[in-house]
Amino acid sequence: MPAFKPVSLFLPKNPHEQVMRSLDDYDREEILALKSHQKQGFIHIIQPEPKPQEKNIEIRKKWAHAVNEQQYLLKNEGVYLYKMNCEGRVYRGIIGACLTSDFEMGAITQHEKIYSQRVELMADYLKTVQIQAEPVMVIHEDPIDSKIDFTQIEKRTSVLNFNFEKTHHQLWELNKEERKLLESWCRSQPHFHLADGHHRVASMIHLSHQKKHPAPISCFLVHQSQFQLYSFVWYLKRCESDLDIEHLLQVVLLHQGKRIDLDPKATTDFEIIVKIRDTYYGLEGSFSNPPAFINQNLLAAEPKLAESLHYQPDTNQKIDFKKWENFDIVFFMKPITKKRLFDLVKKGENLPAKSTYILPKILTGLYVSPIE
DSSP: OOOOBOEEEEEESSGGGTOBSOGGGOOHHHHHHHHHHOTTOHHHHHSOSSOOSSHHHHHHHHHHHHHHTTSEEEEEEEOEEEEEEETTEEEEEEEEEEEHHHHHTTSEEOOBOOOHHHHHHHHHHHHHHOEESSOEEEEESSOOOTTSOHHHHTTSOOSEEEEETTEEEEEEEOOHHHHHHHHHHHHTOSOEEEEEOHHHHHHHHHHHHHHTSOOEEEEEEEEGGGOEEEEEEEEESOOOOHHHHHHHHHHHHHTTEEEEOSOHHHHTTOSEEEEETTEEEEEOSOOSSHHHHIIIIISTTOHHHHHHOEEEEESSOSOOTTTTTTOSEEEEEOOOOHHHHHHHHHTTOOBOTTOOEEEOOOOBTTSBEEOO
16 A cells, blocks of 8 residues: 655746756757756756766755756645646646655566666665655556546646657646545555656665655656656666676577568567677567576676666667667567566566656756655
């Protein structure tokens, strides 16, 4: 029985001039362009220039300055309906908060493993900056109580209404009766699922242990029909060890890896494709959990290689051969199904880190919540 509580939000005064996609979604040139375009954007808060030695402290100072200058306005505790219209595809969900204790007790399941070192670094960051830059996504399987009428809520005056990068964003506050109905419905649910933000959740849990009391995590609660499931590309641009390359090749061949041509149609026949230097290999068979198979069968004997990998979301599911031609090692995989994902979490099984990339993503700097 997960709880869903009101959350305090700092909302940008001029959102279309302040918000941004996830920092990881920008390359260096795009970040420079964003900084040039947005004079008071959130990018300037989380990417202070020149880069200070105590970056976390500087981020906190810049955030405090933005609040003092009323670039961000505090909206007291509430629960909100959030709607995104992205070129005809509409996403709706509820913005609020879940407690760290609900994640720890399994009322909100989690499906990806985490890196403990990254958790500690992120917890130190959160402890200093004292803000959550965007809510994590939480999924519910059953429809929300029909007495909470989204159509009627959307007829009311919105709290936010703006466009950013071809997406229309709107926000409405739920009234007291709607909040009570939502709270009662949440208590009737056996569990929710964390879709995205596993390291952020783990970091908040780590921080709550330091403070010795549960902490609220800002969340975007959406129905299972509202999210799209993609995979990541795992890659290493340069592998300094020819021996590691050779070992990986032998393992791929051992698992019936089939050399394939650089033909987009040929790649659709395989759930896992591995690029080793200039050659692509497709693995035949049905893999219900491709990232786990790669970790447990192709990379198990190469822990240093596994630790060196980088990750990039793959929303296209078509290999851009030109883009990857200068990379030594690349793993492509088809995403697991929603049903398989839910089956795994209900059994208490985890995927490797960076196994799933889930849309929609909430813009960074749109809904900033204080930690205290």
